[in-house]
Amino acid sequence: MIRIVETKPYLDQKPGTSGLRKKVSVFRQPNYVENFVQSIFDSLEGFSGKTLVVGGDGRYYNREAIQTVVRIAIANGFGRVVVGQGGILSTPAVSALIRAIGAYGGIILSASHNPGGPDGDFGVKYNIGNGGPAPEKITDAIFAHTKTIAAYKTIDSGDVDLDALGETRIEGASVEIVDPVANYAALMRTLFDFDAVRALFASGFRMRFDAMHAVTGPYAHAILEGELGAAPGTVVNGTPLPDFGGHHPDPNLTYAKALYDEMMSPAAPDFGAASDGDGDRNLIIGRGIFITPSDSLAMLAADAHLAPGYAKGLAGIARSMPTSAAADRVAAKLGIGAYETPTGWKFFGNLLDAGLATICGEESAGTGSNHVREKDGLWAVLLWLNILAKRRISVADLARGHWATYGRNYYTRHDFDEIDLVAANGLMEALRGLLPSLPGRRFGALRVEAADDFSYRDPVDGSLTMGQGMRVLFAGGSRIVYRLSGTGTVGATLRVYVERYEPPSGDLGLDAQVALADLIALSRVLAGIEERTGRKAPSVVT
Ligand code: VG1
Numbered sequence: 001m002i003r004i005v006e007t008k009p010y011l012d013q014k015p016g017t018s019g020l021r022k023k024v025s026v027f028r029q030p031n032y033v034e035n036f037v038q039s040i041f042d043s044l045e046g047f048s049g050k051t052l053v054v055g056g057d058g059r060y061y062n063r064e065a066i067q068t069v070v071r072i073a074i075a076n077g078f079g080r081v082v083v084g085q086g087g088i089l090s091t092p093a094v095s096a097l098i099r100a101i102g103a104y105g106g107i108i109l110s111a112s113h114n115p116g117g118p119d120g121d122f123g124v125k126y127n128i129g130n131g132g133p134a135p136e137k138i139t140d141a142i143f144a145h146t147k148t149i150a151a152y153k154t155i156d157s158g159d160v161d162l163d164a165l166g167e168t169r170i171e172g173a174s175v176e177i178v179d180p181v182a183n184y185a186a187l188m189r190t191l192f193d194f195d196a197v198r199a200l201f202a203s204g205f206r207m208r209f210d211a212m213h214a215v216t217g218p219y220a221h222a223i224l225e226g227e228l229g230a231a232p233g234t235v236v237n238g239t240p241l242p243d244f245g246g247h248h249p250d251p252n253l254t255y256a257k258a259l260y261d262e263m264m265s266p267a268a269p270d271f272g273a274a275s276d277g278d279g280d281r282n283l284i285i286g287r288g289i290f291i292t293p294s295d296s297l298a299m300l301a302a303d304a305h306l307a308p309g310y311a312k313g314l315a316g317i318a319r320s321m322p323t324s325a326a327a328d329r330v331a332a333k334l335g336i337g338a339y340e341t342p343t344g345w346k347f348f349g350n351l352l353d354a355g356l357a358t359i360c361g362e363e364s365a366g367t368g369s370n371h372v373r374e375k376d377g378l379w380a381v382l383l384w385l386n387i388l389a390k391r392r393i394s395v396a397d398l399a400r401g402h403w404a405t406y407g408r409n410y411y412t413r414h415d416f417d418e419i420d421l422v423a424a425n426g427l428m429e430a431l432r433g434l435l436p437s438l439p440g441r442r443f444g445a446l447r448v449e450a451a452d453d454f455s456y457r458d459p460v461d462g463s464l465t466m467g468q469g470m471r472v473l474f475a476g477g478s479r480i481v482y483r484l485s486g487t488g489t490v491g492a493t494l495r496v497y498v499e500r501y502e503p504p505s506g507d508l509g510l511d512a513q514v515a516l517a518d519l520i521a522l523s524r525v526l527a528g529i530e531e532r533t534g535r536k537a538p539s540v541v542t
């Protein structure tokens with residue numbers, strides 16, 4: 001029995017960089033989840049009788065929201081809803097599952113790297129039939145529907161038992177609870193040389209994987225320890241918890257500091273990695289050396305052919321605009337395409353579908369390939385392991401070798417979290433006004449070559465996306481980029497990205513903060529960060 005329930009719109013349901021993210025207290029308002037989910041379905045067509053994949057990162061409110069999504073999906077006419085056991089599915093696993101079973105789309109309950117728990121964040125994202133995040137055309141339509149919604153459809157049925165594997169029938173539809181890991185692990189086996197990685201671990205290679213009490217725990221336990229023979233205890237914080245153990249599931253040098261400290265200690269294992277709330281990010285740290293995500297993208301692309309899934313080579317490499325140009329140098333050497341997109345994985349979907357790019361990455365610790373349409377944390381870890389298993393060198397030697405060939409793009413990102421929204425918008429407006437006067441100006445040894453607000457014309461569908469970040473480009477390849485985050489839930493987060501290129505003949509062994517000191521200082525002055533926000537220093541440096 002389908003029931004139509006009257007509702008009133010909420011005016012703040014605008015999806016950001018990756019879905020709708022708000023405080024749990026916001027999502028718990030009456031009909032808040034219902035309105036958004038109904039608005040998703042109201043923006044789609046032709047899904048009657050088709051399959052929807054549903055899962056989340058296990059955070060607080062995950063189970064409740066999944067029950068709501070299942071009811072509304074059935075009431076709207078989906079014929080089959082496939083849910084990860086316990087409500088668990090990592091973002092890349094959802095993407096893989098949508099593709100494997102030919103689902104119409106999927107809904108992921110996650111606020112990714114944002115903290116969880118009753119006072120933390122929650123989120124909802126919609127993925128389309130190619131397994132990737134809904135493009136802006138759809139997220140814009142969803143937002144438009146949320147502003148006028150008057151009713152949603154649901155069914156009167158008890159809760160689905162999310163923990164019991166198998167199929168039940170509800171109102172003529174099938175609800176199937178599946179193992180969240182099986183399909184994903186099978187896909188990984190087709191891409192990587194598991195025998196070579198098993199041999200690497202058997203030779204005494206040691207690893208630490210920090211799942212940050214988030215969704216990758218079950219995946220890492222099953223694949224790294226279960227299948228590849230990594231020593232028991234390799235995976236730490238491997239049980240997903242609703243509040244991530246009170247931590248911030250963001251794999252960076254601030255929130256994954258325990259891993260970093262261990263990797264810098266004399267007893268460090270050979271290889272360290274971590275992933276985020278929903279399993280799509282990866283942090284890579286070798287013994288004694290942190291690999292920036294931008295460098296990781298470039299290094300993986302350069303050696304990807306060592307993994308069976310990429311043995312035939314890459315079609316192209318895509319990176320988000322703020323990501324360093326290290327990957328472009330690899331693309332140039334390989335003679336393949338290099339693409340620069342706005343921030344957010346949704347912009348890679350067309351390039352991957354069209355076969356223009358094989359590997360994509362973001363400076364925010366996201367890397368992935370055409371095996372799914374999301375960034376994929378464990379995939380990046382497995383590609384690193386596959387490469388190390390074939391080359392049998394340390395992470396530090398691999399990095400030094402890479403820089404000796406391509407030069408080094410020194411890189412850092414400084415985040416100013418939870419600043420005043422009005423101050424943040426004022427700062428960006430002032431910068432926009434300043435841009436035209438910058439080309440030709442000198443700041444010490446730095447000369448501005450160009451300055452703009454980044455916009456992107458999608459080469460596949462021709463769509464134009466504007467206002468994607470203020471770029472100040474200096475002669476020689478250095479740059480400063482300013483963006484406001486589209487995933488934060490309190491005030492505004494200002495991200496400042498700083499990069500400088502050092503050729504192979506130059507000094508390749510500096511600390512990034514030292515190598516970039518003059519650009520960092522200039523980034524503060526140019527934008528007037530302290531005067532406008534009151535912040536003397538960033539909250540997070542990566
Ligand atoms: C951030 C990152 C961006 C990433 C996005 C989603 O967005 O900068 O690169 O795609 O998070 O990642 P923003 O708008 O806050 O800068 V995830 O792992 O949180 O879904």
Ligand code: CO
Pocket residue numbers: 091112113276277278279280281
């Ligand atoms: Co994420």
